Amino acid sequence: MPIPYNMSELSNPILANSKITFVSSFIYDPSCFHRSMEWRLQHFRNIAETGIQLCVYITPDYHDLLKEFVQDLPNVRLMPPVNIDDIEPLAIYRKYDDITLPDRRNMEKDGANYMCIMNSKIYFMKDAISLNPWDSTHFAWIDFNVSHVFRNIPKSQQRLRTLSTRALAPRFLSIPGCKDWHRLNNENAEARLLNDIYWRFCGGFFLGDKESILEMYELYRTHFEAFLVTHKKLVWEVNFWAWLEATTAWSPNWVEGDHNDSILNISADFCSRSLKPHTTSLVQYEYPKIESNEASNSCYIYYRDQHHLNTRYVNYWYNDAGHVIILHPQRHIITQNMHSILDADYVPIGFDLMTNPPEEELFTKEACIYGLEDIRLFESNGTLKFIATSVNHSPRNGNSMVIGDYSTEDHRLTNCTIIAPPSDTWCEKNWIPLVKKGARNKDTTEDTTEDKEYYIYKWNPMQIGRILDNQLKIEIEYPIIEPYFGRVRGSSPFIDEGDHLVGIVHFSEDCCPRHYYHIMVSLDKETFKPLRYSDNFYFDQIGIEFCIGFTKIQDEYGFWVSKKDRNPEFIRMPISVVPLIYEFQ
Numbered sequence: 001m002p003i004p005y006n007m008s009e010l011s012n013p014i015l016a017n018s019k020i021t022f023v024s025s026f027i028y029d030p031s032c033f034h035r036s037m038e039w040r041l042q043h044f045r046n047i048a049e050t051g052i053q054l055c056v057y058i059t060p061d062y063h064d065l066l067k068e069f070v071q072d073l074p075n076v077r078l079m080p081p082v083n084i085d086d087i088e089p090l091a092i093y094r095k096y097d098d099i100t101l102p103d104r105r106n107m108e109k110d111g112a113n114y115m116c117i118m119n120s121k122i123y124f125m126k127d128a129i130s131l132n133p134w135d136s137t138h139f140a141w142i143d144f145n146v147s148h149v150f151r152n153i154p155k156s157q158q159r160l161r162t163l164s165t166r167a168l169a170p171r172f173l174s175i176p177g178c179k180d181w182h183r184l185n186n187e188n189a190e191a192r193l194l195n196d197i198y199w200r201f202c203g204g205f206f207l208g209d210k211e212s213i214l215e216m217y218e219l220y221r222t223h224f225e226a227f228l229v230t231h232k233k234l235v236w237e238v239n240f241w242a243w244l245e246a247t248t249a250w251s252p253n254w255v256e257g258d259h260n261d262s263i264l265n266i267s268a269d270f271c272s273r274s275l276k277p278h279t280t281s282l283v284q285y286e287y288p289k290i291e292s293n294e295a296s297n298s299c300y301i302y303y304r305d306q307h308h309l310n311t312r313y314v315n316y317w318y319n320d321a322g323h324v325i326i327l328h329p330q331r332h333i334i335t336q337n338m339h340s341i342l343d344a345d346y347v348p349i350g351f352d353l354m355t356n357p358p359e360e361e362l363f364t365k366e367a368c369i370y371g372l373e374d375i376r377l378f379e380s381n382g383t384l385k386f387i388a389t390s391v392n393h394s395p396r397n398g399n400s401m402v403i404g405d406y407s408t409e410d411h412r413l414t415n416c417t418i419i420a421p422p423s424d425t426w427c428e429k430n431w432i433p434l435v436k437k438g439a440r441n442k443d444t445t446e447d448t449t450e451d452k453e454y455y456i457y458k459w460n461p462m463q464i465g466r467i468l469d470n471q472l473k474i475e476i477e478y479p480i481i482e483p484y485f486g487r488v489r490g491s492s493p494f495i496d497e498g499d500h501l502v503g504i505v506h507f508s509e510d511c512c513p514r515h516y517y518h519i520m521v522s523l524d525k526e527t528f529k530p531l532r533y534s535d536n537f538y539f540d541q542i543g544i545e546f547c548i549g550f551t552k553i554q555d556e557y558g559f560w561v562s563k564k565d566r567n568p569e570f571i572r573m574p575i576s577v578v579p580l581i582y583e584f585q
Helices: 037-048 058-071 089-091 112-118 121-131 153-164 189-193 210-231 237-247
Strands: 020-026 052-057 076-078 139-140 175-178 203-211 252-258 272-276 281-283 294-303 307-312 316-318 323-328 333-342 346-352 375-380 383-390 401-409 413-418 432-436 452-459 464-467 471-478 500-509 515-524 530-532 536-538 545-553 556-563 567-574
Touching: 020 037, 020 121, 020 153, 037 058, 052 058, 052 121, 058 076, 089 112, 089 210, 121 139, 139 210, 153 281, 153 401, 175 210, 189 237, 203 210, 210 237, 294 375, 294 556, 307 375, 316 375, 333 452, 452 471, 500 545, 515 545
Parallel strands: 020 052, 020 139, 052 076, 175 252, 272 536, 294 567
Antiparallel strands: 139 203, 175 203, 281 567, 294 307, 307 333, 316 323, 333 346, 375 383, 383 401, 401 413, 432 452, 452 464, 464 471, 500 515, 515 530, 515 536, 545 556, 556 567
16 A cells, blocks of 8 residues: 655655656756756656656766766666767767757757757667566656656646655556647648647657557557658657657657646646445446436435435436437426335335425526536434535525425425526536534533534635635635546545544546546544645546445445436445545655
């Protein structure tokens, strides 16, 4: 199990159980670098002090200097010195006297030596794989002074620490690239790549398994010299990569990034795992049929010695391409809610359709989306309550949050109130209730103070508020710099685990169909401060997968999961499958 990294407790540690060797080079040639050596070393320290496993290649002239610089950094391994003249791309280039440089380039910096040093990255990667001092399964290239593009150095440092200990997919090659720089084809590659830099790939960072990196190396061995001979141009490494992608079968995973903190982006597909092999029980409930409607996501609560479940019904479905098919003549999306009581095995013993509040009770307008969506259930001061998203009940443009009572006796959603957000926004959803229980008299078990309701509003920074005059007021805020938490949204209500709370959250990547991923999170019971979190995971296959229902059953977790907003399932698995192994920094 990976040990969470905590800079305050450890001095320049090597991250435990790291899967990745990061490779870099300090091939400093003053004739082609417009930055000082001191500048480069300082930016390298930002990377090295994270504790990630680093193999660094360096010329003999500066070996002793760098050896002294990293003497307090046991995670940095200096590789055998390399003479500039021995760099393979430079040796190939010097075989020919008719190879020119791009017409439009930085004349001070982009000389032949610089171009060859940039194209030597994959050769250093191949050598590091051959030596493999850290016995790694995956390797990443990282520019020596890449931190100069970071806008938030602590956040990017934490991203590197966490990435280094992630469970990674066995086979992939991920290279970030700039938005709107599209994949070229064989017909237009020459015109776009020979005289101007092409930022299809950023160049400063890429990550893959050993075999994928070695395949890229073999492409260099096969095509680099032939490219020079055919086109008579020595180009930037990112241009050559774009040429390989356009003219060969090479197809790395492109992920949007830029020359800032996002240069470290990789798709969550490659650092998330499926929990399907660990499932001990999977049950599909026999829901009542409602014409043109499908049972969707479910939220669970244990209330007054009974297991309660609310299941959303929707009148749309997703096709395999991720496009929504709406089963309504005017393409209105309509939500209905179904209440169930579950038996001791968590199987429904009855179904009752919940009645929406009448128009005179709750503001209502014409819209294209109707109903109370994604209900989360919670108990406060002895009353079963809910919070939901609504468009047709929102007095604002966009959607609003609605809070009310969830009456299981007459199956009504009642006493509803529209809650304004902390600031004017167009989209509000995924507020997660947190209830701080009032004190109880030990002799009479009577409450001596009332429960207090809080709501997680967002996760980066983590903001938690209370409702005052029908508006959420932020009262608690914690900075969060963990990877992916900038995109995290609330999923399930949190459950009490003694000295802490635990729940499930999610985030997604914008593709078609969307990819959803989940993370388990624990919070301090009194302060709600985020404590620990798990690896990213998905339940079955990467895609549209939603989970807002969660509980603990002895030594197992129970999850209510929907796929493509239908086909809900109740899944159980051991708690040990999703350990909370990372500490929030």
